[in-house]
Amino acid sequence: KMRSGLQKTRSTLNTDIRDLFKSEGRLVDDALLDDLFAKLIRTDMGTGPAETIRDDVAKRLRGRVVKLDEVLETITEQTQSMLSQESTELRLADSPPTVILVVGVNGSGKTTSIGKLAYHLHHTGHKVVLGAADTFRAAAVEQLTVWAGRIGCDIVTGNEGVDPASVAYQTVEKAIDLGADVVIIDTAGRLQTQTNLMQQLEKIRRVVEKKIEGAPHEVLLVLDATAGQNAISQAKGFSEAAGCTGIILAKLDGSAKGGVILPIREQFQLPVKFVGLGEKVEDIAVFDPDSFARALFT
Numbered sequence: 259k260m261r262s263g264l265q266k267t268r269s270t271l272n273t274d275i276r277d278l279f280k281s282e283g284r285l286v287d288d289a290l291l292d293d294l295f296a297k298l299i300r301t302d303m304g305t306g307p308a309e310t311i312r313d314d315v316a317k318r319l320r321g322r323v324v325k326l327d328e329v330l331e332t333i334t335e336q337t338q339s340m341l342s343q344e345s346t347e348l349r350l351a352d353s354p355p356t357v358i359l360v361v362g363v364n365g366s367g368k369t370t371s372i373g374k375l376a377y378h379l380h381h382t383g384h385k386v387v388l389g390a391a392d393t394f395r396a397a398a399v400e401q402l403t404v405w406a407g408r409i410g411c412d413i414v415t416g417n418e419g420v421d422p423a424s425v426a427y428q429t430v431e432k433a434i435d436l437g438a439d440v441v442i443i444d445t446a447g448r449l450q451t452q453t454n455l456m457q458q459l460e461k462i463r464r465v466v467e468k469k470i471e472g473a474p475h476e477v478l479l480v481l482d483a484t485a486g487q488n489a490i491s492q493a494k495g496f497s498e499a500a501g502c503t504g505i506i507l508a509k510l511d512g513s514a515k516g517g518v519i520l521p522i523r524e525q526f527q528l529p530v531k532f533v534g535l536g537e538k539v540e541d542i543a544v545f546d547p548d549s550f551a552r553a554l555f556t
């Protein structure tokens with residue numbers, strides 16, 4: 259799944275890097291290292307990580323004539339070690355239900371990601387209840403209802419304009435009644451002001467916390483992997499105010515710049531927990547650094 263989702267990045271990058279090599283191999287010297295650096299930058303991984311990879315290739319292979327595969331293997335290993343610094347596992351409550359809030363700017367892929375996450379959890383044996391607390395967008399509520407039907411899980415909705423915190427409260431209540439083990443709550447992606455949005459999130463947190471000790475257990479930020487630096491900076495303010503605990507990187511399949519995951523982790527100081535790899539219900543993967551790095555380069 260990761261391999262096919264990263265197909266765009268891989269084919270661009272590998273064609274790029276392959277161009278640097280002839281079949282009989284090439285001497286690893288400064289010229290090759292500079293070329294390699296330039297190709298890596300094109301994945302949007304950022305100069306820091308590209309330098310780290312270049313330096314590692316230099317340390318291990320400089321002065322030798324090597325073939326493409328050997329260089330790709332070295333790059334893969336280095337990327338794996340850069341990415342494997344923290345746990346990417348979803349934090350589940352000791353005693354259910356686990357409450358997950360999902361935040362993100364409209365259009366980032368939030369609703370789709372919630373649907374896919376719910377499917378993933380449902381599929382791995384969890385009983386899920388969705389809460390459509392983005393009551394400012396009737397379309398978001400409808401869309402989430404369609405996902406719930408597709409997955410076969412319960413959903414709590416409120417009419418347009420209803421207090422999102424009351425939807426969150428009712429969702430948690432319903433989950434407790436049903437003996438569900440995971441609650442996923444959608445939240446608004448835009449209000450008139452940032453302050454409004456933050457107050458609303460605060461209120462959701464409060465009511466949820468009141469009902470279940472330690473909740474919310476995760477606050478996941480959905481980011482669009484195809485968005486530019488601007489959108490990412492915008493999301494940053496958002497994430498700090500919302501007290502996010504992890505990232506869902508959506509639309510990774512739509513990007514030829516999958517390397518963007520490296521600067522995102524650095525900028526947000528948050529682990530990427532899931533990646534979105536398409537629009538279908540099963541197009542989500544738990545982020546695993548090893549298979550990610552391998553799918554990116556080999």
Ligand code: GDP
Nearest residue numbers: 364365366367368369370508509534535536537
């Ligand atoms: P929201 O406004 O943040 O709730 O965004 P939506 O969930 O409605 O998604 C916006 C668009 O992005 C829709 O057309 C989705 O089908 C699409 N989308 C969301 N996630 C992914 C993904 O992982 N891959 C691809 N290719 N498209 C996605």
